[in-house]
Amino acid sequence: MPPVQEAPERHTLSLLVDNEPGVLARIVGLFSGRGYNIDSLTVSEVSHDSKLSRITVVTTGAPMIIDQIKSQLDRLVPVHRVVDLTVAGKSVERELALIKVRGKGEIRQEALLIAESFRARTVDTTLESFVFEITGKPDKIDQFVSLLVPLGLVEVSRTGVAAIGRGSDPM
Amino acid sequence: MMREMTGAEMVIQALIDQGVEHIFGYPGGAVLPIYDAMFHKNQVQHVLVRHEQGAVHMAEGYARSSGKVGVVLVTSGPGATNAVTGLTDALLDSIPLVCITGQVPTHLIGSDAFQECDTVGITRPCTKHNYLVRDVNDLARVLHEAFYVAANGRPGPVVVDIPKDVQFARGTYVGPENISHKTYQPRLNGDPEKVRAAVELLAKAKRPVFYTGGGVINSGPEASRLLREFARLTGFPVTSTLMGLGAYPAADKQWLGMLGMHGTYEANMAMHDCDVMVCVGARFDDRITGRVDAFSPGSKKIHIDIDPSSINKNIKIDLPIIGDVKHVLSDMLTQWRAMKAEPDRKAIAGWWGQIDAWRARKSLSYVKSPDVIKPQYAIERLHNAVKDKDVYVTTEVGQHQMWAAQHFHFEEPNRWMTSGGLGTMGYGLPAAIGVQVAHPGSLVIDIAGEASIQMCLQELSTALQFNLPVKIFVLNNEYMGMVRQWQDLLHGGRYSHSYSESLPDFVKLAEAYGAVGMRCHRPGDLDAAIQEMISVDRPVLFDCLVDQKENCLPMIPSGKPHNEMILPDHPEALDEAIDEEGKMLV
Ligand SMILES: Cc1ncc(C[n+]2csc(CCOP(=O)(O)OP(=O)(O)O)c2C)c(N)n1
Numbered sequence: 001m002p003p004v005q006e007a008p009e010r011h012t013l014s015l016l017v018d019n020e021p022g023v024l025a026r027i028v029g030l031f032s033g034r035g036y037n038i039d040s041l042t043v044s045e046v047s048h049d050s051k052l053s054r055i056t057v058v059t060t061g062a063p064m065i066i067d068q069i070k071s072q073l074d075r076l077v078p079v080h081r082v083v084d085l086t087v088a089g090k091s092v093e094r095e096l097a098l099i100k101v102r103g104k105g106e107i108r109q110e111a112l113l114i115a116e117s118f119r120a121r122t123v124d125t126t127l128e129s130f131v132f133e134i135t136g137k138p139d140k141i142d143q144f145v146s147l148l149v150p151l152g153l154v155e156v157s158r159t160g161v162a163a164i165g166r167g168s169d170p171m
Numbered sequence: 172m173m174r175e176m177t178g179a180e181m182v183i184q185a186l187i188d189q190g191v192e193h194i195f196g197y198p199g200g201a202v203l204p205i206y207d208a209m210f211h212k213n214q215v216q217h218v219l220v221r222h223e224q225g226a227v228h229m230a231e232g233y234a235r236s237s238g239k240v241g242v243v244l245v246t247s248g249p250g251a252t253n254a255v256t257g258l259t260d261a262l263l264d265s266i267p268l269v270c271i272t273g274q275v276p277t278h279l280i281g282s283d284a285f286q287e288c289d290t291v292g293i294t295r296p297c298t299k300h301n302y303l304v305r306d307v308n309d310l311a312r313v314l315h316e317a318f319y320v321a322a323n324g325r326p327g328p329v330v331v332d333i334p335k336d337v338q339f340a341r342g343t344y345v346g347p348e349n350i351s352h353k354t355y356q357p358r359l360n361g362d363p364e365k366v367r368a369a370v371e372l373l374a375k376a377k378r379p380v381f382y383t384g385g386g387v388i389n390s391g392p393e394a395s396r397l398l399r400e401f402a403r404l405t406g407f408p409v410t411s412t413l414m415g416l417g418a419y420p421a422a423d424k425q426w427l428g429m430l431g432m433h434g435t436y437e438a439n440m441a442m443h444d445c446d447v448m449v450c451v452g453a454r455f456d457d458r459i460t461g462r463v464d465a466f467s468p469g470s471k472k473i474h475i476d477i478d479p480s481s482i483n484k485n486i487k488i489d490l491p492i493i494g495d496v497k498h499v500l501s502d503m504l505t506q507w508r509a510m511k512a513e514p515d516r517k518a519i520a521g522w523w524g525q526i527d528a529w530r531a532r533k534s535l536s537y538v539k540s541p542d543v544i545k546p547q548y549a550i551e552r553l554h555n556a557v558k559d560k561d562v563y564v565t566t567e568v569g570q571h572q573m574w575a576a577q578h579f580h581f582e583e584p585n586r587w588m589t590s591g592g593l594g595t596m597g598y599g600l601p602a603a604i605g606v607q608v609a610h611p612g613s614l615v616i617d618i619a620g621e622a623s624i625q626m627c628l629q630e631l632s633t634a635l636q637f638n639l640p641v642k643i644f645v646l647n648n649e650y651m652g653m654v655r656q657w658q659d660l661l662h663g664g665r666y667s668h669s670y671s672e673s674l675p676d677f678v679k680l681a682e683a684y685g686a687v688g689m690r691c692h693r694p695g696d697l698d699a700a701i702q703e704m705i706s707v708d709r710p711v712l713f714d715c716l717v718d719q720k721e722n723c724l725p726m727i728p729s730g731k732p733h734n735e736m737i738l739p740d741h742p743e744a745l746d747e748a749i750d751e752e753g754k755m756l757v
Pocket residue numbers: 567568569570571572594595596597619620621622623624646648650651652653654
């Protein structure tokens with residue numbers, strides 16, 4: 001009997017955490033241990049001197065679960081702040097992907113045309129392959145990838161989502 | 172204070188500066204420098220245990236009965252892994268502990284060195300926080316911070332893992348002054364607007380109930396005092412979880428008894444039918460709620476908790492108040508008085524009329540026997556014999572634990588130590604030893620089962636070594652009674668491996684340890700035997716042979732709501748109580 005019947009929602013959370021060993025394990029362990037979803041996760045140091053890292057997690061769950069996730073994250077000792085960008089106002093979300101396509105002749109031409117129309121850059125070329133670099137919202141990348149499937153897609157490497165609130169205020 | 176010393180000396184100095192008087196530990200290669208520092212400076216009394224699990228439970232008993240942080244010292248590898256059960260127990264019951272573990276030297280970490288394990292990795296999910304200290308100059312700060320994190324906010328266990336080279340290295344020691352965590356600053360005072368809204372709700376309530384928990388105990392004796400004051404002022408009924416027993420006096424007429432799976436009928440019905448519920452430092456655990464979608468359907472729910480993640484975790488809350496229980500209760504009382512609020516006396520009187528009708532079902536009654544000791548009777552007689560003494564009670568886990576909660580009545584906080592969240596068999600004896608260390612002159616009793624007591628019985632040796640005259644009162648039903656009861660309930664009475672086969676002779680076993688062994692099997696002999704047990708100033712193992720077939724009632728079968736309790740006047744309902752969905756639950 002799950003207590004919650006509300007429809008699941010997708011939320012992007014931004015966390016400011018101490019940049020210390022184990023902090024990522026704590027966060028990932030919290031998600032796996034409590035059965036929460038991680039759709040995407042990115043981590044990087046914010047600046048050397050502040051010893052802080054910023055983590056962006058995209059997760060899905062019913063509203064009650066999303067609230068749980070936020071307060072569970074917030075009570076981890078090395079977590080400074082948890083901001084739910086999905087409710088905090090407008091935000092920008094971007095992801096970068098590197099995509100390898102293999103093919104010859106017409107197919108190859110077609111791939112190049114599509115890449116152009118998505119404003120992807122070609123970062124590696126051989127006689128029978130390309131590597132494209134594309135940035136954008138996750139669904140733009142999804143779309144790009146799906147168009148390349150019949151054109152010899154062989155490999156995709158995506159960074160996961162980085163996100164930030166719009167406007168002048170910091171998180 | 173800044174001084175040069177070794178890491179090992181820092182450990183001892185930090186303990187002294189934190190006001191630690193006792194630690195529970197067990198030596199090994201990776202903590203030898205710390206033991207050596209202790210040898211030179213014996214200000215902190217070390218209680219040598221017989222198994223690291225015992226050390227952690229002792230520290231838990233010590234902490235719960237004294238309100239101080241319990242401290243544990245164990246070695247790397249097996250020392251740390253043996254501590255894991257106790258750490259998890261402390262996490263689930265929110266008990267403040269600092270557990271110092273030795274680690275292989277930093278240059279060997281990750282090499283599968285002898286007695287190496289990933290202690291911070293293993294204990295990450297079973298601690299409130301943990302640290303691996305790689306630089307001796309961080310050590311003092313981390314140790315003080317560990318005490319701060321363990322005790323502040325929702326309390327919990329903290330592990331500090333110290334590689335052996337860091338223990339030998341010299342560095343600068345800093346004292347605990349000004350050490351508070353830079354970001355971990357739990358909120359103590361409730362939002363005044365919410366406090367006011369809560370008081371308004373209470374003043375209008377017609378069928379209110381206080382549902383209190385371990386948070387009241389953790390908040391300190393002042394919280395219990397305020398709860399009593401508030402209850403007296405309003406005339407509202409009070410119930411409590413297993414963890415909160417003693418915060419409200421059981422002898423008081425507003426006391427409904429414990430609630431939950433084995434709680435009283437009146438407590439559970441009051442929860443089900445109330446119109447305003449005030450949850451004070453409890454967490455809507457599944458033992459309490461029963462079926463969540465049928466939990467207290469008509470009530471407005473106020474929830475006071477220091478941990479925001481407890482709000483809306485299992486049950487939707489109408490009015491959450493984040494804060495420490497004593498602060499929030501104090502503000503609520505002030506607000507109540509400032510508003511010159513009055514309870515709706517007529518409605519409350521009607522509510523009590525209803526509660527008294529539920530009480531009249533006498534849900535804790537049982538059939539007495541002249542020939543065999545009923546376990547409930549044993550607890551009743553034990554309580555009767557010691558109730559005017561300065562007594563502390565711990566338990567193991569099983570039916571005896573529930574009977575103790577039902578029939579041993581607590582008037583004061585910090586007197587009752589039981590493994591509530593994790594349900595750890597083997598908790599009671601070491602916890603009792605820890606309590607006795609904190610309260611040398613008091614009477615400390617572990618109410619045990621014959622199966623559970625065998626899980627940490629080796630600690631009897633610790634009790635002997637340190638002259639800790641704990642009393643182990645074993646309700647010996649020759650079964651893992653609680654398992655047997657569930658096999659009755661769910662598995663057609665097929666008692667698969669729940670009989671306590673090949674039991675030792677507990678009397679001889681006690682004597683082998685140098686303790687006193689006693690046995691009693693006739694109801695008529697019980698009072699005298701209990702008197703003898705409590706008059707002995709040595710550890711006693713009392714083998715009380717009780718009815719083997721008794722089931723623990725009343726009971727909310729798993730998956731059922733509060734108003735479908737099985738009562739002792741209709742025990743046969745147990746047979747078909749649980750449906751297929753309920754079977755899945757524990
Ligand atoms: C460490 C551990 N293992 C298993 C269990 C499951 N369990 C719960 S109660 C119980 C039986 C306890 O038997 P006993 O100590 O004799 O108590 P009784 O129920 O008979 O009073 C068991 C096995 C547990 N709670 N803890």
